[in-house]
Amino acid sequence: AQSVTQLGSHVSVSEGALVLLRCNYSSSVPPYLFWYVQYPNQGLQLLLKYTSAATLVKGINGFEAEFKKSETSFHLTKPSAHMSDAAEYFCAVSFSGGYQKVTFGTGTKLQVIP
Amino acid sequence: DSGVTQTPKHLITATGQRVTLRCSPRSGDLSVYWYQQSLDQGLQFLIQYYNGEERAKGNILERFSAQQFPDLHSELNLSSLELGDSALYFCASSVAQGVNTEAFFGQGTRLTVV
Numbered sequence: 001a002q003s004v005t006q007l008g009s010h011v012s013v014s015e016g017a018l019v020l021l022r023c024n025y026s027s028s029v030p031p032y033l034f035w036y037v038q039y040p041n042q043g044l045q046l047l048l049k050y051t052s053a054a055t056l057v058k059g060i061n062g063f064e065a066e067f068k069k070s071e072t073s074f075h076l077t078k079p080s081a082h083m084s085d086a087a088e089y090f091c092a093v094s095f096s097g098g099y100q101k102v103t104f105g106t107g108t109k110l111q112v113i114p
Numbered sequence: 115d116s117g118v119t120q121t122p123k124h125l126i127t128a129t130g131q132r133v134t135l136r137c138s139p140r141s142g143d144l145s146v147y148w149y150q151q152s153l154d155q156g157l158q159f160l161i162q163y164y165n166g167e168e169r170a171k172g173n174i175l176e177r178f179s180a181q182q183f184p185d186l187h188s189e190l191n192l193s194s195l196e197l198g199d200s201a202l203y204f205c206a207s208s209v210a211q212g213v214n215t216e217a218f219f220g221q222g223t224r225l226t227v228v
Contacts, residue, residue, distance in 0.1 A: 032213045043116060043204055043219030044157075051214060090157065094213050101170075102213065104157040 002027060004093040006105035014113050019063075019078040021108050023091030026072065033074040034092040034102070035065055044090065050074060061085070086112045117141065118220035120205050126226045132193040135223045139186055139207030145169075146188040147208075147217065148180055152201040160203075163188055164211055195227045 007022040025031055032051050036044040048059025055067045065076045076089060091105040117140035127133055139146050148160040150173075159172035163182035174180075177195075182188040192199060202224050208217040 034213075036219075041221065043118070043206075043221045045116070045219070046216055049213075049216075102159070106156050 002031070002093050002095050002101075002103050004091050004103055004105040006089075006091050006108050008108055009106065010109045010111065012111040012113055013081045015083055016080050019076070019081045019085065019110065021076040021089050021091075021110065023065075023074045023076065023105060024072050025074065025091075025093045027093070027095060029095050030069075032094045032102075033065075033067060034094075035059065035063070035074075035076050036090040036092060036104075037061075038088045038090065038107075040087070047076070047089075081110075081112045083112050083114060086110055116218040116220060118205060118207050118218050120203075120220035120223050122223060123221065124224050124226075126228060127195060129195055129197060129227055131195050131227075132191065133195065133225065135190040135192070135203055135205075135225075137188045137190070137205030137207075137220060139188070139205070140218055143207035143209050143218070144186065145208045145211050145217075146182055146186070147206040148174075148188070148190050149204040149206065150201045151204060151222070155201075157204075160190070162211075169211065192225070197227050200225055200227045 004025045035047040048057045050067045058064045088107045088109045094102040119138040121136045144165045146163045151157045160174040162170040180190045202222045204222045206217040206219045208215045
């Protein structure tokens with residue numbers, strides 16, 4: 001069964017500091033991997049998606065993630081945090097099919113300290 | 115704005131009651147997914163419809179049902195409500211069914227059962 005683990009349910013960074021949100025997946029086949037962001041009282045918005053093309057995926061709002069097969073990881077990074085980045089971030093994995101087969105992580109709440 | 119509209123935004127009801135949540139997908143999207151987000155279970159897939167037909171079922175209780183109408187809007191019916199059904203219910207839509215297409219999420223309906 002596919003699964004995804006997000007390390008750290010809460011992460012705090014200072015404004016301007018590096019953002020690093022960790023995600024590891026379990027898989028025996030190449031996965032599709034996603035990062036979603038959820039702002040308060042909003043639905044999920046796709047930040048970026050890995051679909052076996054380039055291992056370094058660039059997304060919206062300056063975020064990027066690198067697929068590392070050897071580490072089964074897909075960590076999300078942003079060089080410089082903005083106050084507007086404060087939200088909850090979800091890593092998700094799928095090995096086939098449609099969004100009914102996507103498994104979401106438990107989420108990481110990012111706090112940005114001014 | 116994702117283009118997916120969910121109504122109502124908030125719903126408070128008593129145990130044992132029945133409610134209907136409504137979702138209007140983005141224009142042109144044929145696939146609709148329903149998810150439940152709760153503190154203890156995280157984001158769980160409930161059910162998917164594609165062009166009016168049920169295509170996949172996830173962790174959906176027998177007390178819950180859904181349908182997609184000819185105009186492609188969808189309704190999720192929750193009956194014999196229990197306190198544990200309190201959650202945020204999301205609808206998402208996509209043009210096709212595969213994860214190569216992006217799914218867009220609505221803002222959700224927050225259901226509180228008292």
